[in-house]
Amino acid sequence: MSALLISVGAITALSSILALLMVIADATIGNYGEVKITVNGDKELIVKGGRPLLGSLMEEGIFIPSACGGRGSCGLCKVKVLEGAGQYLPTELPWISKEEQKENIRLSCQLKVKTDFKIEIPEELFNVREYRTKLVKLRDLTHDIKEVNLELLDGQEIKYTAGQFIQFKVPAYELTDEPVYRAYSMSSVPSDTRHIQLEIRLVPNGICTTYVHNHLKEGDEVIFNGPYGDFFLRDTEAEIICIAGGSGMAPIKSILMDMAEKQNPRRVRYFFGARGRRDLFLLDEMKELEGKLPNFTFVPVLSNPEEGDDWDGETGWVTDAVDRHMAEGDGAKSEGYLCGSPGMIDACIKVLTANGIPKEKIYFDNFG
């Protein structure tokens, strides 16, 4: 009996001592205390040390763009760290070029803040915030595109430029167990600072689009952060040629509505490529914009109109339609704004440059 007690006692004592040692170690070695992050020379943040820079900044309301949830697989969360960072981690190096290394650019989701840091981030990022909203209206635009209308809660207001996008937070649902962020352009007009609108197309096996199409209901809460992106109307007097199909219409619509409000006199043509009539949407809104804007033409182009479609508009590839519509000399005085897949953008750039628009004057939505 006593042997049993001694054995149990001895093991308990040993385990307790070692466990205590672990606790002390965790509190000392594993504990970095609080550290200071100085942003752009003046803003000072006090954060808990030892955690990745990306998360620490996010907690303080500074949103660095990220598409992979901090796993180190998208390369978007680059931050310039002037002081405090140690050697480059093996997980950072694949993303940082030699020139970037000279500038001390780091991957903020991998870099842990173990001591005081001095960092530099672009001013635009200070405008990025997280917003809590309510889904006020969900509307079907086509068989696979839904229009999502969100109203900002807590009296918040959002300031953005027409053409920018936000990161939509998809909470854990069905089989998923972590939230995920997906980017969508805003199709609303910036002057309404209490609402935003998105166009979301259902993608098979898509985490966010399945959530929006099958689970989201009017009245639900939606969280997003933004605005991001540098796709916007350049302030010149050039004529404008827009090419975008499907949910690519979102940033273009935002730009057109903004132009209508400000009564921008520039000539603008919007070529919308789709397969059949059932892929066309917001035709009434486009007609309305044609009325409001002094010089806007909407040109839908169907590549595969069906028998019953009764279509007498443009047909074929949208790029051919653009080619047909562009007159001699148009190119030199125009700018191009494109939104679509890489293949489509390449084809559009080809046709626009062939018609005289210089490559630097062609802008495209490049986050997708």
Added chain:
Amino acid sequence: MKESPQLKIAEANMRPGVITLNGFLGHDTRPLGDILVADEGTVRRMGLTHVSIAEKMRHFLDAGMTGLGEFVDVEPHFEVMVQSVRGKLPCPFGDPGLIPKTNVTVVNRSNGKQITYTEFHIHLVGQHGFYEGHGSPFRLEPKLLQEVLEIEPLDL
């Protein structure tokens, strides 16, 4: 058999809801290492390599791009449709770089068979020899790939 930490991380990334809604493992209960080994053997016995399969998949993707979302004819007897949606996905194995979401459907007119895969699969097959787990809706059977795409065996 225990798995190396890298494969454990890749397997975690392949679960539903991490990168895609349904994940990449379907209802396959085998560890990722076993799935890779089994497919590697199958491919080798067919006289092919992962790289040669991925190259043929890439060939059809490039050929079908000109269609801008519609079917185009590709020599000698194929029809290919390439559709893109917005967004990019990271590799579950942790390779740097994001892969665009591009769907490719290849129809082989001479034997009537067809197959659908994505640009993502070209990377998974070519770089990692991963064809997805059994029961995954996007599982690529090497045998079907060879039949539809008509991949020539190499002289090994």
Added chain:
Amino acid sequence: MNETIYPVAIFFAAIFTNNILLTNYLGMCSFLSVSKELKTSLGLGAAVTFVMATTTLLNWIVYHQLLIPLKLDYLRFIVFIIVIAAFVQLVEMIIERVSEGLYAALGIFLPLITVNCAILGVSLFMVIREYSLAASFAYGLGSGIGWSLAILAMAGIRQKLAKARVPKGLEGAGITLIITGMMALAFMGFTGMINIS
């Protein structure tokens, strides 16, 4: 304590003639799964060597200075395991603090080798063969290096194996175990060369 066996002899024996993996068949599970890649094998081998050497030393001290005086030597199995687990935990924390690079290269293997039976095996052999402190350290270090050499050799062989025609049923674990057996057979030729017990 067996003073007549020199630690140096034990060191070389542990690497070649009494290889913990190929002669005693301990530490196979992580060996089988990780030996597919050369670079990973290097990292794991280094981690195992470090942990083996230091835990053998620690366990010697705990056994001879604590368990024997208190007549608790029968508890050595469970005590050794607890010491190994606590030590690995501590090392992981220290490495993470001191060098992120080292942690990325080595640290991810530490949880994997905590339950590696070779680590416990080395400590237990040290007790059975009644080694001195110096001999124990030599044995631990040598075993680690021996284990690492075995895994590196296996990784090299498996790289070549990729081109070979392995029968379907033997793919993966099957052929690896057969190769391990053949390597062990080869090492059996060393039996009796150096007497370390």
